Amino acid sequence: MSTLVINNLTLRIFGRPLLENASLTIENGQKVGLVGRNGAGKSTLLAAIAGDIPIDDGEILIPNRIRMARVKQEAPSGPLSLIDTVLAADQERATLLHEAETIQDGYRLAEVHERLIAINADSAPARAAIILAGLGFSEENQKRPVSDFSGGWRMRVALASTLFLNPDLLLLDEPTNHLDLEATLWLESWLEGFSGSALIVSHDRNLLDQSVNAIAHLNQRKLSLTVGGYEEFIRIKNEKALQQNREVEKIAAKRAHMQSFVDRFRAKATKARQAQARLKALEKLPPLQAIVEETSVHFEFPQPIELPPPLITLQQVNAGYGDRTILSGISLRIDPDDRIALLGANGNGKSTFIKLIAGRLEPFSGTIHNNPKLSVGYFAQHQLEDLVPEHTPLEHMQTALPKSTQTELRSQLARFGLDADRVDTKVNSLSGGEKARLVLALATRHNPNILLLDEPTNHLDLDAKESLVHALSAFNGAVILISHDARLIELVADRLWLVNNGTVAPFDGDIKEYRQWLDDQRKEANQQSKAENTSTTSSQKEARKERAEKRKLLQPLRNKIKDAEKIMSKCASEILKLEEKLADTNFYSSAKPEEMKAIQIKLSDFQKKQEEAEETWLELHSELEEAEADNS
Incomplete structure (x- = not known):
């Protein structure tokens, strides 16, 4: 019913x-x-x-x-x-x-x-x-x-x-x-x-x-x-689009063939009848209209200069607001290739940690050491409220980069889908997604080595989120992410840090295991509130401890998988650059034979490394699945 x-x-x-x-x-x-x-x-x-x-x-x-x-x-x-x-x-x-x-x-x-x-x-x-x-x-x-x-x-x-x-x-x-x-x-x-x-x-x-x-x-x-x-x-929709586009191509070819016949023989008396028939057939053909979709938003983060690790080092840092300490005893380092997602319930201190890294909050004690050439890109939802309603995106960027040319300003805005029409539209007429993209453009104007993203997808639609994932995958710097979107975390982050009980520490596991950890926490809280007997509580703690031990044993294997993924990603990026160079006709007119040969050798080396990394990744994944099955 x-x-x-x-x-x-x-x-x-x-x-x-x-x-x-x-x-x-x-x-x-x-x-x-x-x-x-x-x-x-x-x-x-x-x-x-x-x-x-x-x-x-x-x-x-x-x-x-x-x-x-x-x-x-x-x-x-x-x-x-x-x-x-x-x-x-x-x-x-x-x-x-x-x-x-x-x-x-x-x-x-x-x-x-x-x-x-x-x-x-x-x-x-x-x-x-x-x-x-x-x-x-x-x-x-x-x-x-x-x-x-x-x-x-x-x-x-x-x-x-x-x-x-x-x-x-x-x-x-x-x-x-x-x-x-x-x-x-x-x-x-x-x-x-x-x-x-x-x-x-x-x-x-x-x-x-x-x-x-x-x-x-x-x-x-x-x-x-x-x-x-x-x-x-999405799978079915894409299949239908392909089928419809193939049908459109068939109709276009048929229409062109008929029109060619009509054009050739319209004036000949012996062919007049056939030409009229073809004209009528043309009229009956369905219109040439493929599936029309809105142009998806394209994101592109500017690439930073390479810096040696670490980018940032924290040693015994305590931080908070007023006389209230939120985080204490933090000793961590962030490297150029880190992709970190912060876990932990709202109010535990994730945004506080991000502000520390961004330099927006001074620590109570301890030291934070940044690479002298470090540039930080910081995005947070509250920045949308700081935009001037009567100013356009171009005016905002002009204020942020007063020495840049109009072309440079528009280019930076275009990286985040703010085209010629939108850059001259007042902020109060922009959608929430467009405002978020403007803040991202402003946050990355100095080619940051590290992106700090605090809930970057709240105003983005599904297509824009996909574009963000691709842009972050192509970005060569470090990323620290806070998000309620589990899929975004899985696709972007290769390390999870848990902000809990006043500290920040690596979490040994993935989102699936974090979900299990949360369930364990809730069960324990429910048991405590119901004052269940000590033996039951103890068994739950033992089970949780056992799962934590299993995660710890499998973590080195997961780290190897992530290392292989990094190599695959790096090789794919380099292969794309080299193939684009070889596809450029201007290159052949100016390059020397030895230079072309060197590029071909380099391309072959990266392709070989990519294949080796893929084989390693498949073997490690198979090993991980077997280990997880044995432990379940």
């Missing part, structure tokens, strides 16, 4: 059509990711389904028995505690509890109690606490009033309230925007276990691959449904 049926829906905003005769059906238990370019109308469609805005034509059908829930646009506030705010979201439960305390009618009281049992009212506080804990709230924080928390944390409470309702149809619009990695991983797991139907707008590819079983694509004002996650959707 269907949870949601959309028939021939037409939606307009200020007269502009967003959907025209669009249809979609979501079955019971089906979780659907809604994707489409920015501005296509995804959020508007959710609002229409929720009944917040009227539709222009068609129908949206939701059976009366279906309970629907959507995260409120406004963050909750007031003196109620977090746990009470979440519990209050279930209005039926709150009404029944009030009625049970005040009603005099014995028959009605029995009905109320029956209904309270049916909706598991007694377990509600425990369920609400589990959801809040999953979204990053400690048991102590759950008792504090909502008004104590910032807007981002209050939006987590709004999300918790919606999940607590456990509806038949769940509508989520960018649910990970206000979450850190830890809460995002928990939400993915929660959605996987959710038994109801869901329609989720998200730019988080990992969530779209892990937590949904179909993708709805809003494109050219229509809706199409593809079964499977986002990766499957």
